Amino acid sequence: LSIDKFEIEGFRFSAVGAGIKHADSDRLDLALIASERPAITVGVTTTNLVCAAPVTITRECLQRGISQALLINSGNANAYTGDSGLADALFLTKSVADRLGIAHELVVPMSTGVIGQPLPVDRMNAKIPELAALISASAFLDAASAILTTDTFPKTALVEKRLSNGPLKIVGMAKGAGMMAPNMATMLAVVLVNMRVEESYLRNVFARANSLTFNRITVDGDTSTNDTAIVMSGGSDQSKELLDNDTDRDLFSQGVLSVCANLARQIVKDGEGATKVVEVKVFGAPDEVSAARVSRRIAESPLVKTAFHGEDPNWGRIVCAAGSAGVKFDPSMIDLWIGSVQIVKSGILEVGDWEARAKQEMRYPEFSVSIDLKTGSAHATILTCDLSEEYVAINADYRS
């Protein structure tokens, strides 16, 4: 694969080190993504009552449905920073707009990092000329690296399909790691589409993809102040339109879902201290909301997550967590599997060597837990990770 496989018509990227986290570090921490022309933009933001200053501005952009540049920093969330935090974000987006020669309201700010610290505005602003000068079609990976915090690798995804009106390309980047239990969107995710897609349709496609991917992952059950996921489509005057036929539309929505699912899985895989990715699948639920609720309860239980870490097929904790989810089912009816190993069948513990076999399944870096509640036909899957000593070590002194 070429180094430029993430190049996408109509979009350019740059990243610099602005010393946001540490004044004396040149780690990349400020990224710019710009389209050649205003792009149709949809997205979702955190449901946390305490939302960051950039989220407030992002919401206004999302209402207008159009944007041309994303200014993203890591190392500082610009959250709970009051009116001055809002002024800081507006000052920086204005600076970008002026430098790019575009309207101020087309610049969307996104921030991630520590809560409650003022942005180092002067240091950041001083870097904006360089950021604008460096911008190029081939710096996607630099931008994807600059948005990371405690992440251990950049999260990227790419889909290409042949549509009747030309090639479709969708690229995405995300950052995750901690404070991860999005309720409307993930930490930060950016998805770019080469084709031009009308806003209302794009919003529907992304809402569905988001609900099935970013909203179905959890690392630690905490919902961030900054969660934002954004899709920009049609960044160039030459961008082809997505035609209105079933085949093209199906391929497109599958593509968006695939990019989001790929990024969401990487976020869980790179969960703070995580060594396992676990798919918690709940079947036979009365409705999808109930299925997701039981699945999430299991996926967020510290006792279940530590057992995952210990590769211990402690199915009792899984059943116990399911029972406390507030969803009605008959515990004496359920089936339960770890990977492909059935442990409980119609409420009865299996005989034989299921324990050794289930333990074997849990040795893999990815495995699944499945429960059939036998009360309906709805299902949902939540992706989670294990809870390790490393998670505690990372978060006990994240700020220092």
Added chain:
Amino acid sequence: LSIDKFEIEGFRFSAVGAGIKHADSDRLDLALIASERPAITVGVTTTNLVCAAPVTITRECLQRGISQALLINSGNANAYTGDSGLADALFLTKSVADRLGIAHELVVPMSTGVIGQPLPVDRMNAKIPELAALISASAFLDAASAILTTDTFPKTALVEKRLSNGPLKIVGMAKGAGMMAPNMATMLAVVLVNMRVEESYLRNVFARANSLTFNRITVDGDTSTNDTAIVMSGGSDQSKELLDNDTDRDLFSQGVLSVCANLARQIVKDGEGATKVVEVKVFGAPDEVSAARVSRRIAESPLVKTAFHGEDPNWGRIVCAAGSAGVKFDPSMIDLWIGSVQIVKSGILEVGDWEARAKQEMRYPEFSVSIDLKTGSAHATILTCDLSEEYVAINADYRS
């Protein structure tokens, strides 16, 4: 203090090692508590849909409001053990009833330990004659030790007051440690009252005490299949009646509250891997349910709990957790303290050396976090502990 300070008129105790957890261990794991005559009994049990066999039997006893003996084992929860689990519990309570010469339905079984394993009924039954023979007024501490699992110390509490009709004595024991986030009751708690108290009044007093103590603690947010808290009152023919005057009734309800609060605090203090007890106080909430919800959200956040562990006054995580509790308030209005150190005042971060002073407060084994939401006059406090590497280590291989 004398070794027999827990002696209480009308009640006797014994404990033996029945090899429940490990067949070859003589660790105390089976306890018997019996009153001289049937005692007025009230209590609460888990809200988990998956409830253990002994809980089913306990609920029937609580409906009758009377009991004479509690048979409590650790090492095996007898949960998710189906019809045979129920038969096992009934077999053992029948054995106790026959040995004590009392009616079968007066014996309440309680179990705690691993889920999904059959009780070693034969080993347990073989010990019942010894358990009955050993019973004495002075073995309270043996019983309090026998009910422990991963607890590191027995949890006991004692209140004595002078009432107009004679001395009031209330003693209590509990076990906690892991799978702790009671929603109706704690893991196992037994409170004994020397005086005779009518059932309806006792039920009200205990319901209130339970809601303010056992229901306001969390270690890891998991609700057990076996949570049970029981109060027995008036175990002797000579038991004095609690008179119906305000002074005596106030002293009595304060006494019950005090014993429950004391036990609840010890459960948190002995939380798996815990090194800190933290009171999360929420003031100025629109109603008590909302206050408790915000408080619990903070108290259960892994990011907040790891920051407690690292003695890091990471107030941003606290505000973030509060904001995701689903309770409406204005983040720009709130006050926030760690211990007596104010960090946020009307939404504005304090200047000065608050960080060093807050860090100093967090060095203590117990401290508080307080938030004033400024949206009403209701308040609630949840007791929680920190999340340490030790919690993960304990739970990653609890069963092995």
